[in-house]
Amino acid sequence: MTSQTIRVELGTRSYDILIGEGLLAQAGERIAAVLPGARVALVTDENVARIHLETVSASLERAGIGVTTVVVPAGEASKKFDRLQEVVETVVGARLERGDAVVALGGGVIGDLAGFAAAIVRRGMRFVQIPTTLLAQVDSSVGGKTGINSRHGKNLVGAFYQPQLVLAATDALDTLPRREFAAGYAEVAKYGLIGDAAFFAWLEANWQDVFSGGPARTEAIARSCQAKADTVAADERETGERALLNLGHTFGHALEAACGYDADRLVHGEGVAIGTALAHRFSVELGLCPAEDAERVERHLQAVGLPTRISDIPGGPLSADELMTHIGQDKKVKRGRLTFILTHGIGRSFIADDVSPERVRDFLQRELST
Numbered sequence: 001m002t003s004q005t006i007r008v009e010l011g012t013r014s015y016d017i018l019i020g021e022g023l024l025a026q027a028g029e030r031i032a033a034v035l036p037g038a039r040v041a042l043v044t045d046e047n048v049a050r051i052h053l054e055t056v057s058a059s060l061e062r063a064g065i066g067v068t069t070v071v072v073p074a075g076e077a078s079k080k081f082d083r084l085q086e087v088v089e090t091v092v093g094a095r096l097e098r099g100d101a102v103v104a105l106g107g108g109v110i111g112d113l114a115g116f117a118a119a120i121v122r123r124g125m126r127f128v129q130i131p132t133t134l135l136a137q138v139d140s141s142v143g144g145k146t147g148i149n150s151r152h153g154k155n156l157v158g159a160f161y162q163p164q165l166v167l168a169a170t171d172a173l174d175t176l177p178r179r180e181f182a183a184g185y186a187e188v189a190k191y192g193l194i195g196d197a198a199f200f201a202w203l204e205a206n207w208q209d210v211f212s213g214g215p216a217r218t219e220a221i222a223r224s225c226q227a228k229a230d231t232v233a234a235d236e237r238e239t240g241e242r243a244l245l246n247l248g249h250t251f252g253h254a255l256e257a258a259c260g261y262d263a264d265r266l267v268h269g270e271g272v273a274i275g276t277a278l279a280h281r282f283s284v285e286l287g288l289c290p291a292e293d294a295e296r297v298e299r300h301l302q303a304v305g306l307p308t309r310i311s312d313i314p315g316g317p318l319s320a321d322e323l324m325t326h327i328g329q330d331k332k333v334k335r336g337r338l339t340f341i342l343t344h345g346i347g348r349s350f351i352a353d354d355v356s357p358e359r360v361r362d363f364l365q366r367e368l369s370t
C-alpha cells in the first residue's frame with residue numbers, strides 16, 4: 001500500500017507527514033526508521049484503544065520496540081492537569097529517556113495531551129503523532145501546538161513542540177462516528193475559507209465523496225496538510241500569519257468553554273463551525289464581507305450536517321457576558337485588545353487587531369436571540 005508524503009519544513013526540526021492506508025500496521029517499522037532504538041510510551045484513549053491499539057502495539061512489537069501504554073478516558077475532559085500528571089508520571093516511571101518517544105494514538109485531545117507531556121518530560125522527549133480522527137489528520141497532528149485546558153479556558157497551558165513523524169492512516173477513519181467526521185470537516189473547510197477559494201469550491205462539489213471515503217477523502221486530507229505545513233513553516237510560533245488558522249476559534253473556544261467541554265453539547269469542530277459562521281456574519285455586519293459569501297459558507301456547513309448558529313447547541317441558553325469573559329482570555333489578545341480572524345469573503349480571511357469588544361458583545365447578543 002502506497003502512502004504520500006508531505007514535508008513540514010522547519011530546518012533541523014523538519015518532519016514528514018505520511019498519508020495513506022495501512023499505516024497503523026506499519027507504525028513500528030516507520031517509527032524505527034525515524035527514531036532507531038527508541039522505546040515508546042503509547043498514549044491513547046479508551047475508544048481508540050478498543051478499536052486500534054492492538055494493531056499498533058503488534059506492529060511496534062514486530063519492530064522490536066519496547067512499549068508502555070497509557071489509556072485515558074475519551075474526550076476533551078482529558079485535556080487537564082490530572083491527566084497530564086498521569087501521563088508524565090507513567091512515562092517517567094517507565095524510565096523512558098529523552099531519546100525515547102511519546103506516541104499519540106488518537107484524536108486531537110490525545111495529540112495535544114501527549115505532545116505536551118513529550119515537551120516537558122526530561123525537558124523534551126521525541127514525539128510521534130498517529131492521528132485517528134479527521135480533525136487530527138488535517139490539523140492537530142501537524143504544527144506542534146500542544147497543551148491542555150485551564151479552568152479559565154481552552155488550551156491556555158501548553159507549548160509549541162513539533163513531532164518527528166506524523167502517520168495519518170486514512171483507513172482508521174472508517175471507524176470514526178459521522179458526527180466526529182463532520183466536526184473534523186469544519187477544519188478542512190477552514191483552509192479553503194482562509195486563503196483558497198478554489199479549495200472551498202472543490203469541497204462544495206466533492207464533500208459527499210470526502211465523507212463516503214472515496215479518493216476525494218485522501219485528497220482533502222493531503223491538501224489540508226499541505227496548507228497547514230506551509231503556514232507552520234512560514235510562522236511556526238504564531239507571530240503573524242499562523243493566526244489565520246484560528247478562523248472561527250475565538251468564538252468557537254468561548255462556546256466550548258461555556259458548554260463546559262460537554263461533548264453531548266458541542267465538540268471542538270462543531271464550535272469551529274459555529275465560530276466560522278459567526279466570523280463571516282460578523283464580517284458582513286462590519287461591512288467587510290459580501291452577505292452572499294457568509295450565506296454560502298453557512299449553506300455548505302449545514303449541508304454536511306454541521307451547526308452554524310449558537311441556538312443549534314443543545315442544552316439551554318448561553319450568555320453574552322460569559323462568552324465575552326472567555327473571549328477576553330483568548331491567546332490572541334494583545335495588551336488587552338481583541339484580535340479576531342475576519343474576512344473579506346471566501347478565501348480572503350485576515351487578522352483584525354483591536355476589534356471593539358462592545359461590537360462583539362452586541363453582535364453576540366443579537367445572535368443569541370435568533
Ligand SMILES: NC(=O)c1ccc[n+]([C@@H]2O[C@H](COP(=O)([O-])OP(=O)(O)OC[C@H]3O[C@@H](n4cnc5c(N)ncnc54)[C@H](O)[C@@H]3O)[C@@H](O)[C@H]2O)c1
Pocket residue numbers: 045046047048051074075076079106107108109110112132133134135136139140141142143144145146155172173174175176177180183184267268269
Ligand atoms: N494542536 C492543534 O493544532 C489542534 C488543532 C485542532 C484541534 N485541536 C484540539 O483537538 C481536540 C479535538 O480533537 P478531535 O476532534 O480529534 O477529538 P477527540 O480526540 O476527542 O476525538 C473525538 C472522538 O473520536 C474518538 N475516536 C478517535 N479516533 C477514532 C477512530 N478512528 N474510530 C472511532 N472513534 C475514534 C475519540 O475516542 C473521541 O471520542 C480539541 O481539544 C482541540 O482543541 C488541536
Ligand SMILES: O=C(O)C(=O)C[C@@H](O)[C@H](O)[C@H](O)COP(=O)(O)O
Pocket residue numbers: 139143145154155187238242243245246249331
Ligand atoms: O495550528 C494552529 O495554529 C491552529 O490554530 C489550529 C486550530 O485548529 C487549533 O484548534 C488550535 O489548537 C487553536 O489554537 P489556540 O492557539 O487558539 O489554542
Ligand SMILES: [Zn+2]
Pocket residue numbers: 139187249268272
Ligand atoms: Zn481547531
